[in-house]
Amino acid sequence: MPEKHTILVQLDTDALPSTFDRVVAVDAGAQHIFSYGGVTPENVVTLVHGCIFTRGAKDLHRTAIFVGGSDVAAGEAVVAAIRKQLIPAAKLTVSVMLDSNGANSTAAAAVRAAARHVNLDSVESLVLGGTGPVGQRVARLLAKHGGHVRLGSRQLDRAEAVAAKIRQEVPGAKIEAVSVATSSDGPKALQGRELVIAAGAPGVLLLPKKVRDTAKQLRVVIDLNGVPPAGIEGVGLGDRAKDHDGIVGYGAIGVGDTKMKIHKAALVALFEKSDLLLDIDEIYEIALRLP
Numbered sequence: 295m296p297e298k299h300t301i302l303v304q305l306d307t308d309a310l311p312s313t314f315d316r317v318v319a320v321d322a323g324a325q326h327i328f329s330y331g332g333v334t335p336e337n338v339v340t341l342v343h344g345c346i347f348t349r350g351a352k353d354l355h356r357t358a359i360f361v362g363g364s365d366v367a368a369g370e371a372v373v374a375a376i377r378k379q380l381i382p383a384a385k386l387t388v389s390v391m392l393d394s395n396g397a398n399s400t401a402a403a404a405v406r407a408a409a410r411h412v413n414l415d416s417v418e419s420l421v422l423g424g425t426g427p428v429g430q431r432v433a434r435l436l437a438k439h440g441g442h443v444r445l446g447s448r449q450l451d452r453a454e455a456v457a458a459k460i461r462q463e464v465p466g467a468k469i470e471a472v473s474v475a476t477s478s479d480g481p482k483a484l485q486g487r488e489l490v491i492a493a494g495a496p497g498v499l500l501l502p503k504k505v506r507d508t509a510k511q512l513r514v515v516i517d518l519n520g521v522p523p524a525g526i527e528g529v530g531l532g533d534r535a536k537d538h539d540g541i542v543g544y545g546a547i548g549v550g551d552t553k554m555k556i557h558k559a560a561l562v563a564l565f566e567k568s569d570l571l572l573d574i575d576e577i578y579e580i581a582l583r584l585p
């Protein structure tokens with residue numbers, strides 16, 4: 295019998311499944327892609343049954359599920375619902391990857407970009423927009439490496455809540471919540487920081503140049519916002535290790551190339567086994583193995 299074709303089941307929490315995710319799946323070599331939109335924890339149940347009750351256990355590594363969409367929390371809820379339907383005792387499982395809004399692959403790419411210029415085990419960093427799905431993941435990865443992380447939000451209590459969650463999940467994490475609500479907060483949050491990663495909402499300026507100029511230790515700035523104006527003033531969308539008067543800068547497109555490589559490598563990895571869950575830590579591990 296010839297080997298069964300690979301099937302990627304693309305489950306999107308938005309009404310229309312993302313063409314971006316589908317194109318990447320084709321480029322990553324998935325032989326068939328079944329795309330569904332409007333996926334919820336309730337309606338995903340029969341979709342999962344269709345995956346696990348068709349091919350026998352020995353071929354289930356050739357069926358995999360990708361969860362995407364613009365709402366990361368909705369994606370997380372769908373992944374949790376999928377996991378409940380899998381039956382590990384009977385080896386009726388398929389591998390699952392979560393990359394709603396590109397949050398996991400983007401955060402992993404940003405941290406890999408930073409690693410080209412600073413020692414992540416000891417770097418003192420600031421994550422702006424740290425309460426969003428991308429910022430939370432960036433902060434978690436940086437904290438796992440061991441450096442001291444400041445996590446910025448306009449509302450200190452929101453930053454505190456995220457920092458507390460990361461402390462719980464990453465034992466020994468050195469993470470401090472900071473407010474970036476007022477004009478005097480910026481220089482304080484930046485004090486002593488060598489690395490800033492901005493993961494603010496699209497089109498929102500988080501770090502004006504005059505505030506950035508107060509940071510004397512700053513060596514690397516990475517702006518993930520792809521919609522003008524820039525999140526870090528002066529950093530260009532396509533900047534890739536571009537020198538800005540002694541500070542290395544990356545823009546959203548500059549990081550995007552690595553993000554695409556990570557996304558594709560994770561899709562390839564999905565078909566190696568039938569019981570993987572690829573979320574932020576696993577996707578970052580894959581990123582670390584890329585040349």
Ligand SMILES: NC(=O)c1ccc[n+]([C@@H]2O[C@H](COP(=O)([O-])OP(=O)(O)OC[C@H]3O[C@@H](n4cnc5c(N)ncnc54)[C@H](OP(=O)(O)O)[C@@H]3O)[C@@H](O)[C@H]2O)c1
Nearest residue numbers: 396400423425426427428447448493494495496518519546
């Ligand atoms: N380059 C890529 O390949 C790629 C892929 C995916 C995403 N992205 C980009 O990454 C960035 C982060 O994505 P995300 O989904 O995590 O973002 P998000 O949830 O929309 O926003 C992140 C944080 O920005 C802050 N924020 C929102 N509106 C603001 C405003 N008007 N002024 C100041 N701060 C504001 C909020 O923090 P507080 O309310 O706590 O202050 C929010 O939690 C976005 O710009 C997104 O487009 C890039």
